[in-house]
Amino acid sequence: MKALLCPEPGKLRLIEREAPKVGAGDVLLRVRRVGICGTDYHILGGTQPYLSYPRIMGHELGAEIVAAPAGSGLTAGTTAVVIPYLSCGQCRACQRGLTNCCRRVSVLGVHQDGGMTEYIAVPAQNVIAAPELTLDQAAMVEFLAIGAHGIRRGAVRSDDRVLVVGAGPIGIAATIFACARGAEVTVMDLRQDRLDFAQRELGAAHTVKAGPEAKAKFEAITEGEFFDVVIDATGHPPSMNAGLFYLGHGGRYVLLSIVAADIAFPDPEFHKRETTLIASRNALPDDFAEVMRAIAAGLVPTSVLASHRATMAEGADAIPVWARPETGVIKALLEV
The missing domain is CATH 3.90.180.10 (Medium-chain alcohol dehydrogenases, catalytic domain)
Known part of the structure; x- marks a missing residue:
């Protein structure tokens, strides 16, 4: 064969x-x-x-x-x-x-x-x-x-504001199943075509192009409260490190991606949010x-x-x- x-x-x-x-x-x-x-x-x-x-x-x-x-x-x-x-x-x-x-x-x-x-x-x-x-x-x-499992791990609810970072296939899957739960979903990616797809085909409420302006846009979208759940699907260590800063107080941070690298957060920022950090595997x-x-x-x-x-x-x-x-x-x- x-x-x-x-x-x-x-x-x-x-x-x-x-x-x-x-x-x-x-x-x-x-x-x-x-x-x-x-x-x-x-x-x-x-x-x-x-x-x-x-x-x-x-x-x-x-x-x-x-x-x-x-x-x-x-x-x-x-x-x-x-x-x-x-x-x-x-x-x-x-x-x-x-x-x-x-x-x-x-x-x-x-x-x-x-x-x-x-x-x-x-x-x-x-x-x-x-x-x-x-x-x-x-x-x-x-x-x-894999995306559905990450959304379940993050215990996404209909009243959650969810940020999906990375609009490749796994981020797309997470977006689909977060939207299916009734959450308000924002998608961030470097590629405008992926962002357009997420809004046009998947039901994302907001899209933001990755870059220096992104955090200010998130602040505007969420009235300064940021997100209840952040899902990282980038597999990019700097993005995974930065995701904590888009998370609101009491929020859940789900790492769907995996990299052969160390991921680090400043402890005061991690603790003041009482962050729940969640790995999602397979x-x-x-x-x-x-x-x-x-x-x-x-x-x-x-x-x-x-x-x-x-x-x-x-x-x-x-x-x-x-x-x-x-x-x-x-x-x-x-x-x-």
Whole structure:
């Protein structure tokens, strides 16, 4: 079968490899769509901190079930969503239902080979039947679930003022689910096209271009009180450090992004707000279920999120281009 391999930073190559070995508790999937994530661009660029090469990328998967274990409730021919975080089931976090925080988690496409391939075998507990979704929609559930999980971690309410910093795919997902809770959402980004998209398509109440004027604009928007919840989705240490200063007193600061760097705040500023600082890692099955319900109900504009696409055979040329900001990608999909 064919697969798209990243042998080292900066290179992608279409290869032939053996079909996957299917364990007793595994589901054999025919991969049909692969969403391209910021993680994939970091892997290609050599800046992903939890990875060794060579690696087959791809963890945002829309697939078709080929074969499933008896008693799994999964049926051949059904569209499926994949939860790409393979948890051990034994550590204390797993035993408490926090499988996203598993001490020995292995993420498809990062810690082990992923879904940029024709077939993949995945444990049955990581496969969700999704007959109500299109293949494109199934491939978008995972990144949307990360945003939904961050909004749940931040306990966003309808009376909250929420600032989402960074309007890439994860920031877009956070915006969608903050708006779905009835919050008043402001989005900040360096790119005007992303800000226009957030207001036009996602329901953001306000948008602010990042820069020296931003804090004064936030002060005006919030009558000097700033935000109840700040969500950082930038993966940019200076932005993550600055986010505290946009947070109102008694507020919650959610770090959706992760970087190989130290994040620091001045303690007096942190304490005077009685800040709640929250990390948000991956997503839980409940988040996947929430996203799938929202898509099925027409609450997520998946047709406009899928802005670019190519076949897997074209991926080696397309993915480096999509990584460039000027390409204007919202979410790119590989068709397998």
